[in-house]
Amino acid sequence: MKKLISLAVASALTCGVALAKEIKVGALMPMTGTIAAYGQTANLGVELANKLQPKLKNGDTIKLVLLDNKGDKVETANGTTRLISSDKVVAILGPLTSSNTAQAISIAEKKHVPIVAPVATNDKLTTKREYANRVCFTDSFQGEVVANYAISQGYKSAVLLVDQAQVYSLGLAKAFQKAFKDKGGKLLKKIKITSGDKDFKAVVSQIKQLNPDFLFLPLYHPEASMIARQSKQLGLTKPMFSGDGVANQTFIDLGGDAVEGYMFTDFFDSTNPPSQTSADFVAFHEKETGKKEVNSFTALGADSYNILIDAMNRCEDPTDSVCVNKEIKKTKDFDGVSGKISIDKNGNAIRSAVIKEIKSGKAGYKATVNP
Amino acid sequence: MDILTFMQQMVNGFSLGSMYALIAIGYTMVYGVLRLINFAHGDIMMVGAFLGYTFMAVFNLPFSLTILLSVVFAALLGILMDKIAYKPLREAPRISLLITAIGISFFLENAFTVFAGGVPRAFPVPSYMENIFNVAGLTFSASSITVPIVTMILLLAILYVLYKTKYGMAIRALSFDIKTVNLMGVDANMIIAIVFGLGSALAAVGGIFWAVNYPSVEPMMGVLVGLKAFAAAVVGGIGSVTGAVIGGFIIGFTEVVVITFFPELGGYKDAFAFVFLILVLLFKPTGIMGEDLEKSRF
Numbered sequence: 020m021k022k023l024i025s026l027a028v029a030s031a032l033t034c035g036v037a038l039a040k041e042i043k044v045g046a047l048m049p050m051t052g053t054i055a056a057y058g059q060t061a062n063l064g065v066e067l068a069n070k071l072q073p074k075l076k077n078g079d080t081i082k083l084v085l086l087d088n089k090g091d092k093v094e095t096a097n098g099t100t101r102l103i104s105s106d107k108v109v110a111i112l113g114p115l116t117s118s119n120t121a122q123a124i125s126i127a128e129k130k131h132v133p134i135v136a137p138v139a140t141n142d143k144l145t146t147k148r149e150y151a152n153r154v155c156f157t158d159s160f161q162g163e164v165v166a167n168y169a170i171s172q173g174y175k176s177a178v179l180l181v182d183q184a185q186v187y188s189l190g191l192a193k194a195f196q197k198a199f200k201d202k203g204g205k206l207l208k209k210i211k212i213t214s215g216d217k218d219f220k221a222v223v224s225q226i227k228q229l230n231p232d233f234l235f236l237p238l239y240h241p242e243a244s245m246i247a248r249q250s251k252q253l254g255l256t257k258p259m260f261s262g263d264g265v266a267n268q269t270f271i272d273l274g275g276d277a278v279e280g281y282m283f284t285d286f287f288d289s290t291n292p293p294s295q296t297s298a299d300f301v302a303f304h305e306k307e308t309g310k311k312e313v314n315s316f317t318a319l320g321a322d323s324y325n326i327l328i329d330a331m332n333r334c335e336d337p338t339d340s341v342c343v344n345k346e347i348k349k350t351k352d353f354d355g356v357s358g359k360i361s362i363d364k365n366g367n368a369i370r371s372a373v374i375k376e377i378k379s380g381k382a383g384y385k386a387t388v389n390p
Numbered sequence: 391m392d393i394l395t396f397m398q399q400m401v402n403g404f405s406l407g408s409m410y411a412l413i414a415i416g417y418t419m420v421y422g423v424l425r426l427i428n429f430a431h432g433d434i435m436m437v438g439a440f441l442g443y444t445f446m447a448v449f450n451l452p453f454s455l456t457i458l459l460s461v462v463f464a465a466l467l468g469i470l471m472d473k474i475a476y477k478p479l480r481e482a483p484r485i486s487l488l489i490t491a492i493g494i495s496f497f498l499e500n501a502f503t504v505f506a507g508g509v510p511r512a513f514p515v516p517s518y519m520e521n522i523f524n525v526a527g528l529t530f531s532a533s534s535i536t537v538p539i540v541t542m543i544l545l546l547a548i549l550y551v552l553y554k555t556k557y558g559m560a561i562r563a564l565s566f567d568i569k570t571v572n573l574m575g576v577d578a579n580m581i582i583a584i585v586f587g588l589g590s591a592l593a594a595v596g597g598i599f600w601a602v603n604y605p606s607v608e609p610m611m612g613v614l615v616g617l618k619a620f621a622a623a624v625v626g627g628i629g630s631v632t633g634a635v636i637g638g639f640i641i642g643f644t645e646v647v648v649i650t651f652f653p654e655l656g657g658y659k660d661a662f663a664f665v666f667l668i669l670v671l672l673f674k675p676t677g678i679m680g681e682d683l684e685k686s687r688f
Contacts, residue, residue, distance in 0.1 A: 051508030053608060059509065089508075183657040210649075211657030215614055217604035220402035220534070221649040222656060228395045241510055245604055252522060252531040253398075272512040273606050 432616015
């Protein structure tokens with residue numbers, strides 16, 4: 020009799036195991052290339068969140084499928100197609116920059132696979148798109164935060180440097196330009212650069228002649244750090260401000276002394292975790308990586324994963340992409356690593372921003388700005 | 391536009407142009423001898439910068455020793471590249487060589503991505519290179535005047551080797567006719583190896599100075615610089631060493647002039663450099679210093 024019971028229990032157990040499925044979630048990130056720093060920090064967040072919460076409520080396991088898009092649009096298109104058609108993923112996390120995310124969305128939209136973008140801030144990404152979602156703020160919000168700050172500091176004139184090859188940069192520049200003008204600021208010049216440029220001495224010399232109160236550089240760290248360095252060399256000492264595109268340690272490493280006093284908007288500050296969930300993640304991050312400081316991209320990577328899992332848990336069939344997408348858009352006051360996040364019907368996140376300033380080689384917290 | 395800003399921009403253009411010039415010399419030399427546009431040249435420059443990074447950041451060697459060692463290693467790499475990839479194709483059509491060069495370029499880029507990772511690393515610039523000088527209202531850093539000086543010295547050295555030494559004579563003879571030179575008792579393969587060694591050594595110097603001026607190293611850093619140096623070599627007259635230097639300055643000044651006079655078009659400065667290339671190819675296909683492509687070199 021005992022034998023029979025244990026046999027029944029054993030078979031029930033095996034049945035249970037066999038029933039729990041493995042569900043694939045795609046992660047498309049630039050793990051190599053010039054913006055690999057973003058991909059690696061964001062993917063760390065996705066992986067840590069997966070370690071903390073590898074299973075759904077119904078016992079299914081989440082398997083992450085990571086693909087490297089090298090920060091390239093063609094690789095992004097190929098990667099998105101591959102994740103959807105051969106790996107059959109339920110949703111895709113990534114692929115970070117706005118240009119690449121727009122590329123991925125245009126493909127995923129047709130296949131009805133939701134994308135949860137951790138850090139793609141361009142305003143237009145989610146317009147007229149059903150399957151595009153994000154956990155970060157948009158550029159119009161970010162641009163307004165910077166413009167408000169500049170005006171409050173009494174800066175009346177600005178020079179804007181825009182990277183014409185990046186959707187992110189163009190969008191953020193436009194948002195700042197509008198907000199700054201509306202508040203009475205004067206834009207002296209808009210100078211265009213292209214990502215990949217290294218020599219900005221000519222640009223810096225031009226800015227020096229224009230003599231603005233304030234410089235806004237909605238760029239990524241490779242270009243922004245070089246501009247800061249060459250500005251110091253040529254004796255241009257104006258306050259410089261960037262968006263979240265420079266929110267990483269690589270920027271400080273590349274910029275060295277020249278980025279002292281440099282300011283930027285960010286999503287999250289690990290020295291001021293906004294909630295218990297956040298503090299727990301910071302602790303887990305330290306345990307796993309040995310580093311106290313959590314990059315905001317890591318926090319947002321984790322949040323994109325967590326919000327997706329939360330939405331999947333609310334669907335009867337978590338592999339049903341259409342239902343998962345609907346549930347993502349119903350996210351209200353989600354207790355995320357990077358703070359409280361709500362997602363509206365367009366897929367945009369409603370959340371706060373923080374302003375940081377680089378002091379003695381560290382990005383220090385300055386203020387939190389609510390929407 | 392005041393005169394000071396204009397002069398400052400000229401200083402900027404001079405420092406940028408000399409950097410392109412340094413790398414263009416290597417392109418032009420290999421072309422002169424083998425009629426091969428060595429598209430891996432920009433990546434050799436990247437390898438040079440990484441060698442410099444390794445010696446300085448990892449082994450903490452002084453800057454002078456770093457340059458010396460990087461030059462030696464890059465020269466060896468250039469010779470090795472020739473032995474493995476180009477030597478077996480000496481008799482093959484030129485197009486095979488060109489494709490091989492592109493292959494090596496991709497190989498180097500990807501090999502370094504695997505070993506060094508794709509994240510740019512900060513190059514440890516020696517502090518005296520970051521010294522800033524103010525002369526009559528013009529500002530420049532030590533690094534931005536060192537490069538033109540180094541370029542000039544190296545140009546003179548290369549011209550000396552080409553025109554005053556036995557090896558230089560062999561190189562020039564080789565550029566006319568490889569087969570005949572072989573028959574006359576000169577080891578053509580050795581001379582070609584020397585050319586590759588010299589070219590790669592120059593690329594390494596270029597790479598290290600590039601990294602000093604723009605202190606970050608990453609595996610793709612040689613792609614755009616290589617293309618622009620190639621444009622410089624063609625503008626100056628491919629095959630001519632002096633032409634390469636002149637071409638380098640022209641490309642550098644073109645970029646700066648675009649930003650100075652049309653800041654809104656600053657983002658298209660690369661396009662201007664290549665438009666220049668197309669115009670030269672249309673109206674003077676041999677470039678400024680180049681002679682008939684089928685006749686003499688250097």
